[in-house]
Each structure stands twice: as C-alpha cells, then as structure tokens.
Amino acid sequence: MARDPGLPPRRLPRELSDRMLCGLFVLPTLGVLLVMVAYPFLSLLYYSTLSFSLLRPGQAPRAMGFGNYTMLLTDPALWERFVFTGKFVVLTVTVQMLLGILIAYFLQRDFRGRDIVFTLFMLPMMLCPIVVGFLWRYMFNSEWGIINVMMAAAGLGKLDWLGIADNALVAVVIADAWMWTPFVILLATAAFRGIPVNIREAARIDGASPAFVFFRVTLPLSAPILAIALLLRLIDAFKQYDLFFAMTGGGPGNETMTVSFELGKIAFRYFYTGLASALAVLMLVIIVGLAMVFVRRLTLAAEER
Amino acid sequence: MKRIRRAHLVTTAAVLGAGWLALPGTALAQTELVFVWHAGTCADILVEISRDYPDQNVRIVPALVPYGPEWHNKIASEFAIKGQGFDFAMWDSQSTAEFAGGGHAYSVNEIFDRSDYLSPDLFAPAALAQYGEYPDGSGKYWGLPVNMDAYGFMYRKDLFENPDEQAAFKARFGYDLAPPQTYQQARDMAEFFTRPDQGLYGWGQMGGRDYDFATTASNSFMWSFGGELYNPQTFEVKGYLDSPASIDGVKAYVDMFKFGPPGSGNWGWDEVNAAFQQGSLAMAMQWYYFNGSNADPAVNPKAEVTGFGNLPGAVGRDGKFRRQFSVGGQGMGVNGYSQKIDALIKFMEWYFQPAQQARYAAVCQTGLKAVLDSPEWQQLNSYNRHFARAFQYTNDYWHLPEYAILLDELQEEVSNAISGKKTVAQALADAAARNERTLEMAGYTITRSATLPEVPDQLITPVGTDAVVALPFD
Numbered sequence: 089m090a091r092d093p094g095l096p097p098r099r100l101p102r103e104l105s106d107r108m109l110c111g112l113f114v115l116p117t118l119g120v121l122l123v124m125v126a127y128p129f130l131s132l133l134y135y136s137t138l139s140f141s142l143l144r145p146g147q148a149p150r151a152m153g154f155g156n157y158t159m160l161l162t163d164p165a166l167w168e169r170f171v172f173t174g175k176f177v178v179l180t181v182t183v184q185m186l187l188g189i190l191i192a193y194f195l196q197r198d199f200r201g202r203d204i205v206f207t208l209f210m211l212p213m214m215l216c217p218i219v220v221g222f223l224w225r226y227m228f229n230s231e232w233g234i235i236n237v238m239m240a241a242a243g244l245g246k247l248d249w250l251g252i253a254d255n256a257l258v259a260v261v262i263a264d265a266w267m268w269t270p271f272v273i274l275l276a277t278a279a280f281r282g283i284p285v286n287i288r289e290a291a292r293i294d295g296a297s298p299a300f301v302f303f304r305v306t307l308p309l310s311a312p313i314l315a316i317a318l319l320l321r322l323i324d325a326f327k328q329y330d331l332f333f334a335m336t337g338g339g340p341g342n343e344t345m346t347v348s349f350e351l352g353k354i355a356f357r358y359f360y361t362g363l364a365s366a367l368a369v370l371m372l373v374i375i376v377g378l379a380m381v382f383v384r385r386l387t388l389a390a391e392e393r
Numbered sequence: 394m395k396r397i398r399r400a401h402l403v404t405t406a407a408v409l410g411a412g413w414l415a416l417p418g419t420a421l422a423q424t425e426l427v428f429v430w431h432a433g434t435c436a437d438i439l440v441e442i443s444r445d446y447p448d449q450n451v452r453i454v455p456a457l458v459p460y461g462p463e464w465h466n467k468i469a470s471e472f473a474i475k476g477q478g479f480d481f482a483m484w485d486s487q488s489t490a491e492f493a494g495g496g497h498a499y500s501v502n503e504i505f506d507r508s509d510y511l512s513p514d515l516f517a518p519a520a521l522a523q524y525g526e527y528p529d530g531s532g533k534y535w536g537l538p539v540n541m542d543a544y545g546f547m548y549r550k551d552l553f554e555n556p557d558e559q560a561a562f563k564a565r566f567g568y569d570l571a572p573p574q575t576y577q578q579a580r581d582m583a584e585f586f587t588r589p590d591q592g593l594y595g596w597g598q599m600g601g602r603d604y605d606f607a608t609t610a611s612n613s614f615m616w617s618f619g620g621e622l623y624n625p626q627t628f629e630v631k632g633y634l635d636s637p638a639s640i641d642g643v644k645a646y647v648d649m650f651k652f653g654p655p656g657s658g659n660w661g662w663d664e665v666n667a668a669f670q671q672g673s674l675a676m677a678m679q680w681y682y683f684n685g686s687n688a689d690p691a692v693n694p695k696a697e698v699t700g701f702g703n704l705p706g707a708v709g710r711d712g713k714f715r716r717q718f719s720v721g722g723q724g725m726g727v728n729g730y731s732q733k734i735d736a737l738i739k740f741m742e743w744y745f746q747p748a749q750q751a752r753y754a755a756v757c758q759t760g761l762k763a764v765l766d767s768p769e770w771q772q773l774n775s776y777n778r779h780f781a782r783a784f785q786y787t788n789d790y791w792h793l794p795e796y797a798i799l800l801d802e803l804q805e806e807v808s809n810a811i812s813g814k815k816t817v818a819q820a821l822a823d824a825a826a827r828n829e830r831t832l833e834m835a836g837y838t839i840t841r842s843a844t845l846p847e848v849p850d851q852l853i854t855p856v857g858t859d860a861v862v863a864l865p866f867d
Contacts, residue, residue, distance in 0.1 A: 142473035142474070143469055143472060143473045143491070143495050143497075144494075144495050144794070145475075145495065145496065146495065146496055229656070229664065230654065230655050230656020230657070231654045231655070231656060231657075231664075231668060231673065232667065232668075232671070246655060246656075248655050248656035248658070249656070250656070250659050251656050251657075251658040251659040251811075251812065252812065253812070253814075336602065336659070337601060337602035337603035337604075337606075337659075338602055338805075339601070339602025339603075339659060339805075339808045339812070340602060340658070340659065340808050340809065340811065340812030340814065341602070341805055341806070341808045341809035341812055341814050341815075342805050342808075342809075343812070343814070353801065356466045356469065356470060357462055357465070357466060357797050357798070357801055358797065358798045358801070359469060359473065359797075
C-alpha cells in the first residue's frame with residue numbers, strides 16, 4: 089500500500105519505548121547466559137565425542153562418536169566409583185536429614201539464648217569445604233588426632249581412620265554431616281516454625297501425644313520444604329569432591345574415589361579432555377534426572393493437597 | 394520521566410567507562426613476573442631475595458599452591474588455555490616431559506643463546522639433565538635446576554648412641570647398632586626400636602594416596618633392590634615393574650609400615666615430620682628439603698639429637714648392592730606464552746649469580762655449581778655435605794609426557810598394596826598392565842623382549858656393586 093504523501097516523513101523514535109528498554113536491560117543477561125551456559129554446554133557435548141587433550145595441542149582431535157561413552161560405561165572401575173558414590177550419598181544424606189530434623193525439632197521452640205545457639209549451629213556451613221577437609225584430616229590423624237586421643241582416653245583404643253576404606257568412608261561422612269547438617273537444620277526449623285500454632289494446639293487438645301503431633305502433623309506439613317532440603321543435599325553429596333580430596337586423596341587405593349573425584353582426575357590430572365567431557369555429561373544427566381523426579385513428585389504432592 | 398531515564402543511561406555508561414579505565418590492565422604499572430610454586434620456605438626465600446633485585450620496576454609475584462596435585466594442575470591448566478597467568482614456574486623434574494612435550498615451555502637453550510651470563514656450565518651437569526632435559530640425552534633443556542632435592546634419611550642419635558641400646562641390639566641381631574647402610578639392616582633396627590608401649594616406633598615413611606607420596610618412597614626401595622619402572626627402549630612395563638626384583642623392593646617398603654605408628658600407611662611428609670619431631674620415630678625417610686626445619690630446635694624439639702644422612706641401599710637377589718633413591722626438587726621453567734621473556738631473562742641473570750644463590754642455598758638447595766662446590770656451603774650445616782653426595786644415587790620416574798597418568802596409576806596400585814587390598818605382586822602386575830595401556834593409548838609401540846630379566850637393573854643403566862658401599866652419617 090502506498091504511503092500517504094501528506095503524512096510527515098517517518099523518523100526513528102527519539103525516546104526508547106518501555107519494551108525496547110526492557111530488551112536492552114535483558115540483553116546483557118541473555119548474552120552472559122549464552123556465553124556462560126549455552127556455549128559451554130554445547131561445547132561439552134561436542135568435546136565428549138572427541139578424543140583429545142587440551143594439554144597436547146600438537147595432537148589432532150579424533151572423532152569418537154559415542155566411543156567415550158562406551159569406554160566409560162563398560163569400565164568396571166567407573167561403576168565401582170558410582171557404587172561408592174551412591175553409598176556415600178545415602179549414608180551422609182540420611183545422617184544429615186535425621187540429625188537436622190532432630191536438632192531443628194528442639195530449635196523450633198523459643199528459649200533463652202536460642203538465637204546464639206542457632207547461629208553456632210550454622211557456623212560449619214559457612215566454612216570453606218577444603219578447609220573443613222584438612223581440619224578433619226588432622227583431627228582423624230591416627231597418631232595425634234583429637235578423635236583418637238579422645239577415644240584412647242575413653243579406653244576405646246585408636247582407629248586407623250583414613251587408611252582403611254570403610255573407616256575412611258565413615259570419617260568423610262562425619263565431616264560432611266558436620267558441615268551440612270546445619271543446612272537441613274536451617275530449612276527444617278523454618279518449616280516447623282512456619283506451621284500455624286493452632287493446628288498443633290488443636291491436636292494436643294484432642295489428646296495427641298508429642299510424638300503423634302510430630303509424625304502426623306509437623307512432618308507431613310513440613311514435607312515440601314524437607315523434600316527440597318533432601319534434593320539439594322542429594323545433589324550436593326553426589327558432587328562431593330573437596331572432602332575426599334583433602335581427607336583421603338581417593339585412597340587407600342581408589343576405594344574412596346567418588347565420581348566427581350574421578351572426573352577431576354581425568355580432566356585436570358590426566359587431561360583426557362574428551363573422556364572427561366563425556367563423564368561430565370553423564371553426571372549432568374544423573375543430576376538433572378534426579379532433580380526432575382523430585383520436582384515432579386513435589387508437584388504431584390502439592391496438587392493432591 | 395523520560396529525562397530521568399536518559400539520565401540513568403548516561404550515568405550507567407559513565408560508571409561503566411570509569412570502571413573500565415580503572416581496570417589494572419588499562420593503567421601503566423610496573424612489570425610483574427608471576428611464578429607458580431608450592432608454598433614453603435623455598436618460595437618464601439625466593440621472594441625475599443627478589444626484593445633486592447636492582448631494577449625496582451620489576452616485581453616478582455608468587456602464585457603459590459599447596460604441595461600436591463593442585464600444584465601440577467595449576468600449571469597444566471594454564472598451559473592448556475595457553476595462558477599468561479604466570480611467567481615462570483617451578484615444576485617437578487618429571488613434569489618437564491609433559492610440559493615441554495606439549496610445546497608449552499620456553500626453550501632454555503634459547504635463553505642460553507640470548508644471555509651473556511646464563512650457560513650450561515653454571516650448573517652441575519647431572520642437575521641440569523635431571524631438572525631440565527627432554528628428551529633424555531638430547532641436550533635440549535626446558536628448565537634450570539633451581540631447587541634440588543633428594544630423598545634423605547634422619548635418625549635419633551640419642552637412641553643409636555645409647556650404650557644400653559647398642560648392647561641390646563648386638564645381643565639380639567649379632568652386629569653393631571649404627572645408622573643402616575642397607576634396608577635389610579634398617580628393618581632389623583626398625584623392629585628393634587618399635588615399642589608401642591613407650592610411644593616409640595622404628596621407622597617413618599610416606600604412604601599416602603596423594604600425588605607421589607607413596608611411590609617416591611616405594612621406588613627408592615624398588616630401585617635399590619634392582620627393580621625398574623619400565624624399559625625405556627622397548628616401552629615394556631610388564632616384566633619390569635612387576636619383575637621379581639621390583640616385587641622384592643616394594644614388599645620391603647610395605648613391610649616397613651609394621652614398624653611405623655598405626656595409620657602411617659596414609660601419611661604424607663607433614664605427618665612424617667610431625668611424628669619425628671614429637672619423638673615417636675627412631676628413623677625416618679624424608680626429603681632433604683625439610684632438613685632445615687628438622688635441624689631447627691625451634692621447630693624440632695629433638696633437633697639436637699637428630700642425625701642426617703643418605704638413605705640405605707639394598708643387597709638384591711642377584712647379590713649386588715645398589716643405593717638408589719628418588720630425586721626431588723624442581724627446575725625453573727618458563728611459560729612459552731609469556732610476553733615478558735626479556736624481563737625474565739634479565740631477572741634470571743641476576744638471580745643465578747653466586748651471591749643470590751648463596752643466600753638461597755642457606756635455606757634450600759641450589760643447582761649452581763659455584764655454590765655447591767664451595768666449602769662454606771658444604772660446612773654450613775650437618776647435612777649439606779651428605780646432600781652434595783646424594784646426587785650420585787638419585788633416580789627418577791618416567792621422563793615421558795604421560796607421566797601424570799602413569800604416576801596416578803602406580804600410586805593407586807601401591808596404595809592398594811599398602812592397605813592390603815592386593816598383594817604387592819598383584820598390585821604391581823595391575824599397575825604394569827595399566828601403564829602399558831596408557832602408553833599404547835598415547836601411541837607408543839611396545840616391543841616385547843624374548844626374555845624378561847629377574848633383576849631389570851642389570852639391563853638398564855646397571856648400578857650394582859659386589860660389596861656394600863658405606864656412606865657416613867652425622
């Protein structure tokens with residue numbers, strides 16, 4: 089359609105519209121997301137199909153297709169890493185959830201000095217994980233570590249905490265629980281205190297015992313938040329690296345090597361970049377899968393209510 | 394409203410612009426030469442000496458990491474991105490192949506050509522080869538011997554010189570109690586001094602899974618018994634690493650944990666030092682690097698009664714005596730991607746002058762011949778004269794670019810032997826199989842020999858002697 093010659097000539101708008109301004113402000117974030125998330129992820133997928141090393145630029149990358157995935161998934165040693173990681177995750181998250189809920193149960197009530205006690209409980213979570221690892225490494229030292237000194241004083245004898253695989257697992261679980269139980273306490277306390285007081289009071293008036301109130305009222309009403317705490321702890325425990333690095337170095341042998349530790353080793357000690365990329369993709373699939381199952385169950389539970 | 398919005402945009406742009414101008418790279422600054430090393434006294438003294446560098450426009454900046462895999466990984470990661478995050482680095486002798494082979498290190502031959510002062514003659518030839526040459530025997534250097542080190546030995550003189558102990562030992566074992574010349578003797582003495590009820594143990598050694606903790610120690614035993622890591626001509630590992638002589642050596646090493654405190658199987662150097670300084674150990678194998686602190690009464694309450702020397706050797710199954718132990722220390726390598734090579738060469742010309750190196754050698758071990766040969770340095774303390782002798786007996790890991798992978802595999806398997814998960818023979822056989830797989834993946838062709846030696850040292854640079862060659866101790 090021809091333009092009416094009587095109209096004034098079209099000019100670029102002198103002022104930015106709200107829509108354009110929003111777009112301008114979002115653009116940097118989009119750019120950052122593309123550069124920091126999309127590009128690395130696509131690169132990761134591409135690298136996982138190659139055999140190459142970043143440290144040996146002279147050697148040309150070789151296309152492997154799914155070769156790296158096949159190599160990883162048929163390697164019995166990697167399955168051992170998954171089994172060990174699973175054992176660690178189940179143990180540490182169970183301890184953290186049970187302890188966290190128990191302590192939160194007592195901390196939900198108002199008492200004198202509660203805020204100070206609560207802050208003290210939160211302190212371990214604020215520390216750097218590698219520092220926590222070295223701290224516990226020295227505390228678990230078989231000869232002069234405080235744990236063995238106390239055990240010997242109590243007549244229990246000394247234990248080789250970090251030199252025997254099963255003991256080392258327990259030692260790392262203790263360190264991890266010490267550091268991350270506060271996170272569960274934080275969420276559980278918030279959940280417990282968020283329940284309207286009248287609901288619990290009504291149960292008590294109806295003659296319910298404290299245990300009945302806790303298991304039938306408090307816990308079910310806190311379940312969504314506790315499930316989020318559980319999900320976050322599961323994901324974090326699955327990725328655990330620092331504590332094993334500092335406390336056991338993956339040993340004795342390879343018996344305390346988690347999948348994350350194996351990934352770090354393949355990527356930055358061996359510099360098998362293609363193979364490490366494939367393992368990273370596998371870990372990502374597991375973590376995203378785990379998260380999706382949880383989110384779905386949470387959503388269903390919410391809909392049912 | 395629109396005016397306000399425009400004002401916001403202008404202000405934002407101005408703030409961003411001012412921030413950009415304030416970035417360190419945009420302002421003129423003095424030249425900073427960044428180096429990577431593991432944290433410790435040697436890095437500290439380097440920084441201290443560098444403060445006196447006459448060109449005050451140049452500043453030496455340390456980027457230190459704890460000793461262990463992170464130190465290697467920090468250098469390797471920077472090389473992987475061809476980064477300029479550091480200008481020079483002290484890396485382990487065995488990493489030279491990895492970094493030079495990958496094309497990341499700047500040629501030291503080039504530095505020799507460009508410098509009027511720096512030349513190979515300044516350094517002990519064995520040290521220059523050990524810390525900088527790749528491939529072996531090629532005359533191509535990628536590092537300068539900046540911090541030499543070797544596995545050493547320390548013991549409690551008060552125990553060894555006690556007449557009652559001497560008499561009791563002689564009555565039990567039939568020969569005089571004196572610092573051991575062989576691991577066979579060391580085992581007897583370790584057993585003799587192991588008295589858990591008194592909090593005393595005979596022998597301390599590293600066995601940790603971390604980095605090279607277990608294998609620097611186990612290799613020292615293995616080489617002394619005539620074993621080898623591999624055949625550098627044929628690239629065979631099977632039949633060498635798991636040869637009968639290698640198994641003898643690693644068995645002797647694992648056996649010594651019986652005479653260490655419970656749990657010492659996962660010790661690193663820190664724990665060995667701490668146990669010795671607390672008086673829990675009669676003998677310990679430890680790097681010369683730590684002798685400075687172990688001889689210091691402020692650090693080691695037993696310093697006055699601590700004696701130093703070289704590690705024992707062993708009489709192998711072929712009847713030959715060998716004394717071989719792990720070389721430690723680092724060469725100074727230059728980042729090939731650095732843009733400050735000229736300034737760095739000038740600094741190196743100053744730093745490797747005898748005056749600076751004498752200051753350094755008062756705390757750590759220099760590679761500069763002029764200092765090493767000087768009587769002042771050799772008499773500076775009780776252990777320098779032993780160290781000057783130690784380099785005749787040192788041996789090293791594979792000088793191959795795949796070193797880091799081979800090391801980790803061997804560490805894992807030796808650790809399995811220490812923990813008892815596998816027998817020594819099984820662990821070494823598994824390590825050999827894994828090492829060969831790694832070499833094959835990297836493109837090496839392994840040529841199988843018709844016969845495999847029982848004592849591989851007889852084939853590869855033999856060092857065996859018919860009689861025990863005794864070394865002095867303090």
